[in-house]
Amino acid sequence: MAKTNGPLFSMDASGKFAGALVFTKWKGRPVVRQLVKPANPKSTGQENARNIVRVCGASQRFSNLTALKYPARTLTDKALLTAGAPAGQAWNGFLVKSMTGAAALSYIAATTAYAALTSGERTAWVAAADALVPAIPAVAQSIVGGGAGTPVTSGFVFYHYVYGLYKAGLNVAPTGTPPTYA
Numbered sequence: 001m002a003k004t005n006g007p008l009f010s011m012d013a014s015g016k017f018a019g020a021l022v023f024t025k026w027k028g029r030p031v032v033r034q035l036v037k038p039a040n041p042k043s044t045g046q047e048n049a050r051n052i053v054r055v056c057g058a059s060q061r062f063s064n065l066t067a068l069k070y071p072a073r074t075l076t077d078k079a080l081l082t083a084g085a086p087a088g089q090a091w092n093g094f095l096v097k098s099m100t101g102a103a104a105l106s107y108i109a110a111t112t113a114y115a116a117l118t119s120g121e122r123t124a125w126v127a128a129a130d131a132l133v134p135a136i137p138a139v140a141q142s143i144v145g146g147g148a149g150t151p152v153t154s155g156f157v158f159y160h161y162v163y164g165l166y167k168a169g170l171n172v173a174p175t176g177t178p179p180t181y182a
Helices: 044-065 077-084 091-100 102-115 119-131 154-167
Strands: 015-017 021-026 029-034
Touching: 044 077, 044 091, 044 102, 044 154, 077 091, 091 102, 091 154, 102 154, 119 154
Parallel strands: none
Antiparallel strands: 015 021, 021 029
């Protein structure tokens, strides 16, 4: 981003210019950047990314609002994530990075592992997610074209959350038995 001093021979400028530049302020400083027209593709890849973000968002909300602790721990998951996050990285970004992984490989691995659970084990994960305070909700999903897809269960979200903690080095890999937070 280019810093400007007296843009357009004025003391202050904002908005677009000639359909190519945008003048604005960033951290109180006047700047100019190229005008970019956003696109909203509803492709398979874009909808998959949006679905992953929805699951991560529900996990962040639980971690941020709960006072419950994982068994035999004295700190909440949020406190552990905050302490374990690399320098300069926020706890929630660290959680999302751990949950998704490069090219969403961690998310895909967690989805595959959850699908391999028996029906009874998945039911146990749903019951455990529903018993948390706040409860982890089922999460809406979308399909190609932006239409409504089948929501993922609260157990699916909880499993991915615990898997993300595992990938962050704060937990053991989840099994068919969900953890009991207290």
